[in-house]
Amino acid sequence: MIEVQNLTKRYGSQYAVRNISFRVEEGEIVGFLGPNGAGKSTTMNILTGYLSATEGVVKVNGHDVLEEPNEAKANIGYLPEQPPLYLDMTVREYLAFMYDLKKCKLDREKHIAEICRLVKIENVYGRLIKNLSKGYRQRVGLAQALIGNPPVLILDEPTVGLDPNQIIEIRDLIKRLGKHHTIILSSHILQEIEAVCDRIIIISQGTLVADDTAANLSAQYSGDRRLLVRVAGPEADVQRLLAGIPGVVRAASFGEKEAGVYEFAIEPAVGADIRRELFTRLASRGWALMGLRSMEMTLEDIFITLTRERLPQTAAVKKGRNEK
Numbered sequence: 001m002i003e004v005q006n007l008t009k010r011y012g013s014q015y016a017v018r019n020i021s022f023r024v025e026e027g028e029i030v031g032f033l034g035p036n037g038a039g040k041s042t043t044m045n046i047l048t049g050y051l052s053a054t055e056g057v058v059k060v061n062g063h064d065v066l067e068e069p070n071e072a073k074a075n076i077g078y079l080p081e082q083p084p085l086y087l088d089m090t091v092r093e094y095l096a097f098m099y100d101l102k103k104c105k106l107d108r109e110k111h112i113a114e115i116c117r118l119v120k121i122e123n124v125y126g127r128l129i130k131n132l133s134k135g136y137r138q139r140v141g142l143a144q145a146l147i148g149n150p151p152v153l154i155l156d157e158p159t160v161g162l163d164p165n166q167i168i169e170i171r172d173l174i175k176r177l178g179k180h181h182t183i184i185l186s187s188h189i190l191q192e193i194e195a196v197c198d199r200i201i202i203i204s205q206g207t208l209v210a211d212d213t214a215a216n217l218s219a220q221y222s223g224d225r226r227l228l229v230r231v232a233g234p235e236a237d238v239q240r241l242l243a244g245i246p247g248v249v250r251a252a253s254f255g256e257k258e259a260g261v262y263e264f265a266i267e268p269a270v271g272a273d274i275r276r277e278l279f280t281r282l283a284s285r286g287w288a289l290m291g292l293r294s295m296e297m298t299l300e301d302i303f304i305t306l307t308r309e310r311l312p313q314t315a316a317v318k319k320g321r322n323e324k
């Protein structure tokens with residue numbers, strides 16, 4: 001449904017987006033996740049034809065966004081980061097205006113009424129947009145994106161600035177829309193993406209660093225489960241004992257966590273279950289096992305790892321300061 005190949009956007013010598021490729025199939029809800037400045041809005045603006053790429057190809061439902069912009073755009077409903085609302089119009093006037101602008105062919109009254117029911121803005125239909133709350137404005141923005149019933153919806157940070165109840169409402173609405181539309185939704189908040197999306201694309205500093213389901217990402221990055229153990233015993237001796245257990249690749253100390261109790265991270269070899277041997281050996285020395293748990297990486301950990309690993313500029317700045 002959407003095909004992005006080697007997309008690059010440069011401003012002068014700065015890359016906002018760098019060589020990004022991905023596909024979105026019909027019916028998917030894909031989350032575009034990345035910290036502020038990662039390049040989410042830039043990518044979405046290019047997908048929707050609002051911004052031209054420096055390099056790369058974008059196809060929507062088979063139509064090249066550059067070569068057949070009208071056909072490509074007709075397939076997309078776009079909710080930009082700043083919805084293009086006319087504050088001095090009523091909701092009715094604005095939706096009629098957008099209907100004309102999009103040259104929509106569907107039955108005007110019926111189509112707009114249907115959308116209003118779907119996004120629940122019937123009760124503010126006659127109100128001026130400037131008098132609406134942020135939550136209602138966002139829904140009017142969504143209504144605008146739905147005019148013409150486009151198969152693809154692109155939503156840029158649709159819940160930014162909303163209160164928790166409004167966030168839940170918009171999420172539910174997006175999930176409902178996902179039954180009939182292919183959706184790309186961006187956010188800098190992991191929970192947001194996790195709650196709504198089938199698949200997660202993580203971008204950091206303009207580069208795609210992950211593209212998978214939440215479950216696969218967790219499985220891939222948690223790798224072989226590391227164990228976190230707490231032992232009451234002399235730190236260095238315990239560490240030596242742990243490192244000597246067959247099947248242990250590494251054992252690192254995290255220091256004293258309770259009086260006389262040290263915490264260690266143990267990395268077992270692939271497939272090795274070291275728990276019995278761990279217990280027996282500690283017991284033979286009289287060192288009590290005070291805690292044992294597996295250190296599975298949460299999606300949050302993965303996100304932080306993937307988006308933090310690439311900060312050479314920040315490191316350079318810090319170094320410069322220290323040298324003075």
Ligand code: ADP
Nearest residue numbers: 011015016034035036037038039040041042043
């Ligand atoms: P996100 O939406 O993920 O927060 P953006 O796509 O808005 O990120 O921005 C990506 C990068 O491109 C940022 O570093 C931003 O400063 C830069 N950028 C965006 N628009 C422009 C512009 N018009 N001129 C120069 N740099 C820009």
Ligand code: MG
Nearest residue numbers: 040041042081
């Ligand atoms: Mg943005």
